[in-house]
Amino acid sequence: MNFLEKRIVEDGQVLSSSVLKVDSFLNHQVDPELMEKIGKEMAVRFQGTGITKIVTIESSGIAPAVFTGLSLGVPVIFARKQKSVTLQDGLFSAEVYSFTKQQTNTICLSAQFLTSGDRVLIIDDFLAYGEAALGLCEMVQQVGAVIAGIGIVIEKSFQPGRQKLEKKGYRVESIARIQEMKEGSLTFLTNIKEETFHE
Amino acid sequence: MNFLEKRIVEDGQVLSSSVLKVDSFLNHQVDPELMEKIGKEMAVRFQGTGITKIVTIESSGIAPAVFTGLSLGVPVIFARKQKSVTLQDGLFSAEVYSFTKQQTNTICLSAQFLTSGDRVLIIDDFLAYGEAALGLCEMVQQVGAVIAGIGIVIEKSFQPGRQKLEKKGYRVESIARIQEMKEGSLTFLTNIKEETFHE
Numbered sequence: 001m002n003f004l005e006k007r008i009v010e011d012g013q014v015l016s017s018s019v020l021k022v023d024s025f026l027n028h029q030v031d032p033e034l035m036e037k038i039g040k041e042m043a044v045r046f047q048g049t050g051i052t053k054i055v056t057i058e059s060s061g062i063a064p065a066v067f068t069g070l071s072l073g074v075p076v077i078f079a080r081k082q083k084s085v086t087l088q089d090g091l092f093s094a095e096v097y098s099f100t101k102q103q104t105n106t107i108c109l110s111a112q113f114l115t116s117g118d119r120v121l122i123i124d125d126f127l128a129y130g131e132a133a134l135g136l137c138e139m140v141q142q143v144g145a146v147i148a149g150i151g152i153v154i155e156k157s158f159q160p161g162r163q164k165l166e167k168k169g170y171r172v173e174s175i176a177r178i179q180e181m182k183e184g185s186l187t188f189l190t191n192i193k194e195e196t197f198h199e
Numbered sequence: 200m201n202f203l204e205k206r207i208v209e210d211g212q213v214l215s216s217s218v219l220k221v222d223s224f225l226n227h228q229v230d231p232e233l234m235e236k237i238g239k240e241m242a243v244r245f246q247g248t249g250i251t252k253i254v255t256i257e258s259s260g261i262a263p264a265v266f267t268g269l270s271l272g273v274p275v276i277f278a279r280k281q282k283s284v285t286l287q288d289g290l291f292s293a294e295v296y297s298f299t300k301q302q303t304n305t306i307c308l309s310a311q312f313l314t315s316g317d318r319v320l321i322i323d324d325f326l327a328y329g330e331a332a333l334g335l336c337e338m339v340q341q342v343g344a345v346i347a348g349i350g351i352v353i354e355k356s357f358q359p360g361r362q363k364l365e366k367k368g369y370r371v372e373s374i375a376r377i378q379e380m381k382e383g384s385l386t387f388l389t390n391i392k393e394e395t396f397h398e
Contacts, residue, residue: 029276029312030261032269058258059277062229066262070231077228078258113228 003037004176005188008154014181018128018156026125026153027060038175039067042123042151045173046072049148051121053077053114055136057107060125064153068123076123077114079107079136092142094135099128107132109139116144127152127174130161137170149173156181157189202236203375204387207353213380217327217355225324225352226259237374238266241322241350244372245271248347250320252276252313254335256306259324263352267322275322276313278306278335291341293334298327306331308338315343326351326373329360336369348372355380356388 001009013021025031042064054076056065062078069076082093082105093108114120120140122133127150137147147170155162155174158181165172177189200208212220224230241263253275255264261277268275281292281304292307313319319339321332326349336346346369354361354373357380364371378388 023309024312025274028279028309029274030265030268031274032265033272035265036269059261059279062258062261063265063275066229066231066234066265069229070235073232075224075228075230076262080227080258110222110227113223 001188002175004034004153007031007034008176008178008186012186014184014186016183017181018159020154020156020178020181020186022154026063030063032063035063035067038064038153039069039071041175042068042121042173043071046121046149046151049121050119051148052118053145054121054123055079055109055114055140056123057081057132057136061123064125064151065123068121068151072121074121075113077109079109079139082106082108092139094138096131096135098131107135107139109136111143114140114143114145118143118145119148120145121148122150123152124150125153127155127161127165127172128159130164133161133165134168137165137168151175154178200387201374203233203352206230206233207375207377207385211385213383213385215382216380217358219353219355219377219380219385221353225262229262231262234262234266237263237352238268238270240374241267241320241372242270245320245348245350248320249318250347251317252344253320253322254278254308254313254339255322256280256331256335260322263324263350264322267320267350271320273320274312276308278308278338281305281307291338293337295330295334296328297330306334306338308335310342313339313342313344317342317344318347319344320347321349322351323349324352326354326360326364326371327358329363332360332364333367336364336367350374353377 057079065076090111091108149171152174155177157177179187179189256278264275289310290307348370351373354376356376376388378386
């Protein structure tokens with residue numbers, strides 16, 4: 001298990017076959033040292049891909065994104081979740097359906113911080129159905145910038161998010177990939193790249 | 200001028216006598232290196248005060264808070280803004296009136312991450328009327344924890360936030376203190392402590 005998988009096993013709570021609660025280190029209480037490690041690991045995985053900007057979404061994406069930005073030496077933009085569809089001038093927006101909340105939200109990004117010359121790394125805390133990541137990609141592409149990759153902290157690999165993103169040609173890197181969850185237990189999906197984490 | 204005051208002068212936009220837009224490095228696009236510097240400066244200002252936890256509020260408080268947490272070696276909890284007053288079990292809440300948006304929001308914090316033995320540093324991006332900081336203090340005190348101090352990135356010193364907080368006995372440290380704003384210009388309030396920033 002890598003450092004994040006270990007932490008999930010120690011401090012996460014599997015509430016059902018689809019709900020993992022990681023409120024103690026990622027979604028409500030945040031462990032800054034863990035976030036720094038995540039940022040360094042993201043930077044290793046995407047090194048040499050010419051990233052110029054990171055785009056994430058408030059709120060839980062911000063901590064992993066700013067540490068990735070620090071490691072890669074690039075600015076971070078966090079998209080805003082808006083309940084209202086009233087948009088200001090110069091704002092890109094996308095509709096994101098939340099399967100958890102069963103509602104559609106409009107997310108937005110100011111046009112002034114991205115240009116067509118940017119190579120963007122999308123960072124988010126969870127990948128499940130992929131709707132938030134797709135919405136972020138859509139906004140980035142509205143400005144003509146390139147998606148260099150998508151970096152996810154925790155991927156629920158039994159849900160279709162990765163497939164949807166890969167089908168669109170995006171490279172997805174997730175630090176922890178969960179293969180299956182049952183109340184009280186979970187298993188990770190490991191591949192050769194992730195084996196490098198073993199100590 | 201210190202590093203943050205310089206950045207405000209270079210990249211901030213004074214939109215009116217009360218509105219400062221710092222979307223390019225703090226509120227929408229975030230400069231991770233600047234956030235790291237802010238975290239280190241907060242840690243210097245509050246060193247030796249026995250802080251065990253940082254509490255902030257989503258979303259713009261998160262980046263400065265996690266870097267402060269990294270420098271002090273303590274976890275960060277970000278309070279959630281809730282539109283609904285329907286609260287789950289084990290949640291502390293406070294009402295926060297926003298003068299900007301002219302509406303009252305309920306903010307909340309899970310009871311499980313704070314104990315009466317904690318010494319809490321409140322971190323926020325802006326201090327204006329002090330309502331958000333007061334709401335955070337109120338929740339922290341509901342659990343019986345001690346407020347060790349309040350660390351602010353940008354203080355609008357011409358608004359009553361600091362006075363309200365100091366009147367309650369809280370120590371307030373702000374990295375940039377704005378004395379006055381006029382469309383297109385601003386002046387900082389400096390004191391001997393802040394002079395140490397001069398290079």
